[in-house]
Amino acid sequence: MSDAAGGRITSFAAAENGLPPKMEDSGTGQGMETIKDVIFGSVAGMIGKMIEYPFDTVKVRLQSQPDYLSPRYTGPVDCFRQSIHAEGLRGLYRGISAPLVGAAIETSSLFFSYRIAQDVFKATLRPPTQGVPLPFSALVACGAASGAFTSLLLTPIELVKCQMQVPLSTSLLRRTGPFKIIASIIRHHGIFGLWHGQLGTLIRETGGSAAWFGSYEGVSALFRKHDTRSAASPSANLESKPPLPIYQQLLAGATAGVSYNFVFYPADTIKSRMQTEGVEPGSNVRRTFWASGKALWRQQGIKGMYRGCGITVVRAAPSSAFIFAIYEGLRNWWGRGP
Template identity: 65%
Template sequence: MATTDHVIPVKDERPMELASLPPSQGIEAFKDIVFGSAAGMAGKVIEYPFDTVKVRLQSQPNDRPLLYNGPLDCFRKSIRADGLRGLYRGISAPMAGAAIENSCLFFSYRIAQDVLKATLYSSSDSLPFSALLISGAASGSITSLALTPIELIKCKMQVPVESGGKPPGPLTLIASVFRQDGFLGFWRGQLGTLIRETGGGTAWFGSYEGVSHFFRGYSASPSDVEISSDQTSIPVYQQMIAGATAGISYNFLFYPADTIKSRMQTEDVSQTATNGERKTFWNVAKTLWKQQGLRGMYRGCGITCGRSAPSSAFIFTVYEGLRSYFG
């Protein structure tokens, strides 16, 4: 009769290792909101006078001679009429908008990356550049929903007031928009903002990540060719160059959508289409193209890119600095 050997299991005496827990999403979200808000408001103070000039150039009426021959002419006439204070008129709404926009951008950019890592990639892997572009697009499209109402009030406040008239305040304009167009009226121009922010978010984060990776390439090993945001920081001057490149890319590539949006948001309510309805995004685009062509689509683009370079450089540098300092 054959005997069977019984193997007695040996108890593993090694201590059990607990899986490391991911960082608190609540803390990370709080950092994105606070740091993004601080960076956005600081950048807005720098860029706002240039943004006012841009809106005034974009919103010149089609049926009358141009009020301004260019950015410098607009600066000169605006300061002569209202002083430097006039160029900062309406900054309260965009200051709030800058805080909301940048906190939402950085927060949703990180969340989009986390979702991609959880669904398509390993959480421990660095995301490829294409995934970073998708994250930037998602971040911009989400942000556009919060940004359109704020930009609507901002653009209305930036348009020059008729001689002798008193410029309306933000609360007056909010009440006026609600009375004329209802709650959904605050999202007039949403399609333009969506196009600008979705494409712009892709360009903004993509340019910053790409240029940052280019600078890291000098110190990285030859085998390290993957572009990822999860890498060591770069010197401040390189962050500023990457941020400036991001700002120019964001504004130049999708500037026509912003021009159309500004014209929609600053038109007089009494100006309606021939069928008695408010002009749509495509109506405004076709009219502008027929009357002024590509030049009209890009009116004010030069000054916009010029102010966005230092502003965006400052935003990324402040955000990265706060992230580095506070962990």
């Protein structure tokens, strides 16, 4: 994301060129950067969600299997097979409307708040300077702050998504859309009921976003270190250094996706169980994060905490790779102009 005057250099593109984001000189510049964060982040997030959504549906179904029954699915492949047999391929995309909105909000919010967090760090840790990169630890902290902010926007969307993803045979919501689900939640639990599972989302997004941005920045820095094009002209202006090749951007993005999903996966599992517990007919269960976690640990141990993790990591790699590549591509295209 860009903090440079003129709006061309993003935090990642700047990192590829050896530059940190620069402080904006005007409110107009900041406003334009916000618009670009929202538009480009939304496009990248929605495309990434289309790629990963069937795998996410399988993950939620594996995570939300009841404690008191034998597992309905033996694994991801069996879940895919049963789901397609019962509902067809369309069933794996059931409830995608809310996640598409959520992906647009999440990704644009992550990029926007990551840029703002870097501005704050530069303003508080030292006087703003041109061409001096933030330390890696500060970038990781900015990623964590970005995730914490985004979690507040994401929890209601994920609550609706999870309730629409549970199997048809166990849900009264099979003939309802997201708006009816929202109305039902508010009617039974009030407006704050939409934030059921917030602690799980906060833990996942704070730690996961730190790993997401940190991994991307770290892998990109490693590629730049061995970039013969940059080494061949060490005296060149940093802004004129060539960006990383697309395959290296994809690899860095894929690494980020794997890191994001694996490190704090148990928090996501507990959150998904919390957000699907009240879906059964006549059920009004609303357990806390810690109560849900303890119940899962007693019943299934560490294996239950990581149920569905494999398929999540598999779908996260290409999705995250395309998110970063599309976002950076749009940024570079905008910067070149007509």
